[in-house]
Amino acid sequence: xxxxxxFNLGPGVPVELQEEASVAQxxxxxxxxxxxxxxxxxxxxxxxxxxxxATLQGCDLPEQSTVxxxxxxxxxxxxxxxxxxxxxxxxxxxxxxxxxxxLDLSSSRLLATSPGMAMVLESSEGGVCGTEGESLxxxxxxxxxxxxxxxxxxxxxxxxxxxxxxxxRVRCRSCKQTTLTLSRGPSCWDxxxxxxxxxxxxxxxxxxxxxxxxxxxxxxxxxxxxxxxVALDLIMTNTRSVPCIACTDVLDVVLVFECSDRHVICLDCxxxxxxxxxxxxxxxxxxxxxxxxxxxxxxxxSLIKEVHHFRILGDEQYGRYLQYGAEECLLTIGGLMCPSPxxxxxxxxxxxxxKVKCDQQLGCGFIFCRVCRGEYHxxxxxxxxxxxxVETAQGFxxxxxxxxxxxxxxxxxxxxxxxxxxxxxxxxxxERNGGCMHMQCPLCKAEWCxxxxxxxxxxxxxxxxxx
Numbered sequence: 183x184x185x186x187x188x189f190n191l192g193p194g195v196p197v198e199l200q201e202e203a204s205v206a207q208x209x210x211x212x213x214x215x216x217x218x219x220x221x222x223x224x225x226x227x228x229x230x231x232x233x234x235x236a237t238l239q240g241c242d243l244p245e246q247s248t249v250x251x252x253x254x255x256x257x258x259x260x261x262x263x264x265x266x267x268x269x270x271x272x273x274x275x276x277x278x279x280x281x282x283x284x285l286d287l288s289s290s291r292l293l294a295t296s297p298g299m300a301m302v303l304e305s306s307e308g309g310v311c312g313t314e315g316e317s318l319x320x321x322x323x324x325x326x327x328x329x330x331x332x333x334x335x336x337x338x339x340x341x342x343x344x345x346x347x348x349x350x351r352v353r354c355r356s357c358k359q360t361t362l363t364l365s366r367g368p369s370c371w372d373x374x375x376x377x378x379x380x381x382x383x384x385x386x387x388x389x390x391x392x393x394x395x396x397x398x399x400x401x402x403x404x405x406x407x408x409x410x411x412v413a414l415d416l417i418m419t420n421t422r423s424v425p426c427i428a429c430t431d432v433l434d435v436v437l438v439f440e441c442s443d444r445h446v447i448c449l450d451c452x453x454x455x456x457x458x459x460x461x462x463x464x465x466x467x468x469x470x471x472x473x474x475x476x477x478x479x480x481x482x483x484s485l486i487k488e489v490h491h492f493r494i495l496g497d498e499q500y501g502r503y504l505q506y507g508a509e510e511c512l513l514t515i516g517g518l519m520c521p522s523p524x525x526x527x528x529x530x531x532x533x534x535x536x537k538v539k540c541d542q543q544l545g546c547g548f549i550f551c552r553v554c555r556g557e558y559h560x561x562x563x564x565x566x567x568x569x570x571x572v573e574t575a576q577g578f579x580x581x582x583x584x585x586x587x588x589x590x591x592x593x594x595x596x597x598x599x600x601x602x603x604x605x606x607x608x609x610x611x612x613e614r615n616g617g618c619m620h621m622q623c624p625l626c627k628a629e630w631c632x633x634x635x636x637x638x639x640x641x642x643x644x645x646x647x648x649x
Contacts, residue, residue: 184197185199187212188251189212189251190252191386191387200238205236206234212251222253223251225250226249228242229367230363245404248360250360254385285367285368334347335347336348336413337399337411337414339402340411344493345414345494349399350368351396351397351398351399354384354394355378355395357384362383366380374413375415380394381393398411419436420433424589425588426446426448427447427580427588428454428455429451439484440477440484441479441482441483443481444589445590455475456495457495458578459578467510472507516530520545520548521555522550524546525546601614603632603635607626608625619632619633621638
């Protein structure tokens with residue numbers, strides 16, 4: 183495999199290594215080239231330091247990834263970094279939780295003050311986590327095989343001009359370099375989307391930055407430093423097999439609305455929902471978001487905040503959506519649309535005169551009546567009887583029974599109730615992932631018995647260590 187190595191913020195140099203090669207071998211290679219001791223080097227990728235004993239494949243390094251190799255910073259920041267790494271490096275499981283390439287944020291949109299819940303939905307025994315280089319088709323195929331692609335993000339890629347799997351990256355908010363070592367991994371979308379939620383230590387020489395800035399890149403093709411993508415936080419892999427609220431099918435990739443019931447809709451039905459509402463001009467205006475849509479089941483306070491989700495409409499229809507928003511804004515401030523067929527230019531007449539002329543530089547120059555929108559005339563407007571309308575079958579309707587079944591949170595609570603038990607010390611839900619009944623809480627490290635729910639003791643060891 184080929185990785186791009188940046189030594190002390192220098193240019194990226196391609197290095198070819200075997201996937202089975204260790205991080206220590208990478209350090210030796212760079213150390214010999216730069217004339218420094220390999221043991222003095224630190225290898226940084228995706229917000230964490232890679233341990234020397236780990237392999238490149240085990241660190242989730244996709245092809246043509248960029249890694250930073252730096253000398254330790256001088257001064258007090260060194261001791262701070264050692265303290266930070268000692269806090270993070272507590273076993274293989276916690277290392278994986280600290281990795282941006284192995285995150286499951288699909289459980290819910292947790293508040294940053296809700297610790298521990300992100301630990302509940304770890305990969306089950308025999309399951310696998312999807313890799314960053316998978317295409318959307320490969321993600322869906324993996325889901326059909328029964329593999330749990332728990333770490334898959336989705337983005338709108340401006341190069342692909344479509345929705346694609348994404349990869350999460352982090353950089354220092356001050357110097358914009360990806361040499362920041364995180365104090366903790368993100369556990370919810372708020373940690374990623376809102377600034378200043380997570381801190382760390384920047385390894386760039388002379389930089390005193392400590393705030394993390396997360397961003398997304400497309401995982402379907404190699405990307406440059408400036409090739410960023412828009413995070414689509416409502417689209418996720420359907421790990422809980424929740425049915426779509428519209429077609430009731432269980433699809434592999436779904437959109438989960440931010441309503442209280444967390445309704446689930448498949449991408450095909452979401453596209454149809456957006457198309458129908460666009461045809462009916464029923465998008466909802468919000469002063470901050472713009473023109474958006476609520477949950478398809480009609481839930482309150484459920485507007486989609488990131489309008490790039492509507493990119494699912496395709497370039498042509500998304501252009502219609504942008505035009506619709508511009509037209510609605512124009513009409514709101516008292517403007518007019520030229521009624522001439524094929525024109526539709528936006529006009530802001532200077533006065534309240536009935537006679538309006540379309541701007542020839544922007545439109546067609548048509549002169550029309552402001553009241554009836556017909557060709558300009560003297561005298562009262564002719565009253566036209568509107569032809570009878572025929573009910574069309576294009577409406578998007580969600581049946582009540584489908585709405586009750588297609589709730590992500592309901593599936594989440596059922597899954598947690600069936601597959602987890604609470605730690606007797608800190609009460610965090612913990613999932614048993616195979617093995618014996620001797621449990622260790624991933625949060626507080628308390629040791630307890632899965633069957634008895636009490637601290638681990640000799641009686642438990644003798645009676646039901648293995649069930």
